[in-house]
Amino acid sequence: MGRRSTAKEVAEAAGVSKWTVIRAFTPGASIAEASREKVMEAARRLNYSPNLLARSLATNLTRQVAAFVDDFANPHKLPFLATLTEILQSEGLVVTLININRHFDHVHALLNADQRQVDAVVLCGTAFRDETLQDKRLGPGTPPTFVLARDSQIDGVPAITCDVETAMAEICDYLAAKPYRRPGFMSGPRTLSTALGRQRLFSDFWRNRGVPAIPDIPAADYSIGAGAAAMRAYLAATPADQRLDLLMCENDVLAFGAMDVIRGEFHLRVPEDIAVAGFDNTTFAASPAYDLTSYEQPIEAMVRTVADMILDRAEKRTVYLKGRLVPRRSA
Amino acid sequence: MGRRSTAKEVAEAAGVSKWTVIRAFTPGASIAEASREKVMEAARRLNYSPNLLARSLATNLTRQVAAFVDDFANPHKLPFLATLTEILQSEGLVVTLININRHFDHVHALLNADQRQVDAVVLCGTAFRDETLQDKRLGPGTPPTFVLARDSQIDGVPAITCDVETAMAEICDYLAAKPYRRPGFMSGPRTLSTALGRQRLFSDFWRNRGVPAIPDIPAADYSIGAGAAAMRAYLAATPADQRLDLLMCENDVLAFGAMDVIRGEFHLRVPEDIAVAGFDNTTFAASPAYDLTSYEQPIEAMVRTVADMILDRAEKRTVYLKGRLVPRRSA
């Protein structure tokens, strides 16, 4: 029953050659108006539309972009995916969502993307070591690759990310104007944490202000549970008079976990006892339940930049875009 | 530089015909061990791997599945996407994420999926009217389509969803055992709300118990903001002594918005003044900030079922799977 009809079939129905059919479906092609109408009529009757697969094989362009994601626990991925798909779709590209996990790592996924001939690969804040992208199994022919929402030092792999220097300066200036004296930082997994560069900038800022030691509270991963566990361990191990009074978290999700424990388990107040700040300005940061001071990444600008690079409308190079501080009650 | 090498090139390098190369890469093919090794060696040298695009054109199988999503504001989509991608990838399939929006509607997306020859389409809880899927522009040849996480009455389009009858019975029994007397329901957009079937079952339950009127509090969409707005309007318009004391929300996100307003703006207590229950058991439902009684959908089972149907390992028919009540403090 429902087989797709082909240009050849339409050609027969319209009494022309199949190339004329193709032309009728090619925007700039030179074709007589009469022929075009005949073709379109037949096409409508046969319910014809071009087979994009065959087109891709012939043009060497799939108009498909692979987006790698390895952290589905973070609700912050959603706005990124929403924006990425929307903007790329508006350019006629489609996004294939690749779940990077134990069974399907970066090398695997890159190889697969190459085999499927995608036009580009976008690493959406995934955690990888630089060596990974230089694996020998990856030929020099792999698709153009971009790193979104984290830094990268690999050349040939542009990073499109939030300008974290400005961001942390803004955040720190804002916090330093308040009476907090013992700042601490909650970080995520080392690989990604380093690539984000937030911790170093935070620590440097306070060190320059004469704060001797800035405690690091390491979370196992970027999830509410991990943030909660890290905070629980810290509070349990630290005498009340030695605790920090300001906790900067690498992102909102960690901050949520920390706040849950601070308030729910240790019955301390935010911000009076411990102030908390996050990063990403997740939806829930705005909720009165958290009211979390956070920092909004310029998602749309970042995605537009990636799109421009993918479509060769912009030079492929690392770019830092400015975000926006969103002050709230938590700090 | 980095052009992919082809079977033909490997064949020349290995001194065999290109068909032998193909065989070496075809699992069940009959080929001499010696030839296979020669081929593999050459393939390694030339960094060859089969072009899946060309394969798809020849086999009529893309091993690509399109997933339609239209509600990126709901964090609940993330576990669905995570599970869908992970399970399908483990079967060698890849998921293309289609953002259904104003500029790219269901018909558009379906047409496009068809042109790209995807093996299947999964509507992930998207809001559509049944007629949409029967649009005349969609030939009879469109890919097998499945509806995930909502009901569907279209024949030929199986729905894989949570068994809402059992779910609502469980929820209502649980709530009825508590001293609530004036239940109300917060619903989302009509199309989807109806397809979810939650409101009707909830209302029926209480009507059968002699509750005369069950107020409907309609939210514009499934977002925290919409839930908050709906609750704000209701509380503002309803005298304190006539207010409901139990609010069942169509999903968690609405419940979060409602709770934010109940507590943050009207300074009422949950559950003492108004108890709240949700649906989906989102990550944040477990947080002490909300501690929301909710209902967990059997996501993994649902996705496995879809996968089995896509891979023709299970009969393509509507299936209802049982979820799990997660009682917490909010109700």
Place this chain on the structure above:
DNA sequence: TTGTATGCGTTATCAA
């Protein structure tokens, strides 16, 4: 076990 011919549905290029 291996090689050959043919087809998948387009696009690119050239000739008419």
Place this chain on the structure above:
DNA sequence: TTGATAACGCATACAA
């Protein structure tokens, strides 16, 4: 403007 030939890289069927 139109038709024809070749090519994209693989798979299928058949013959050797």
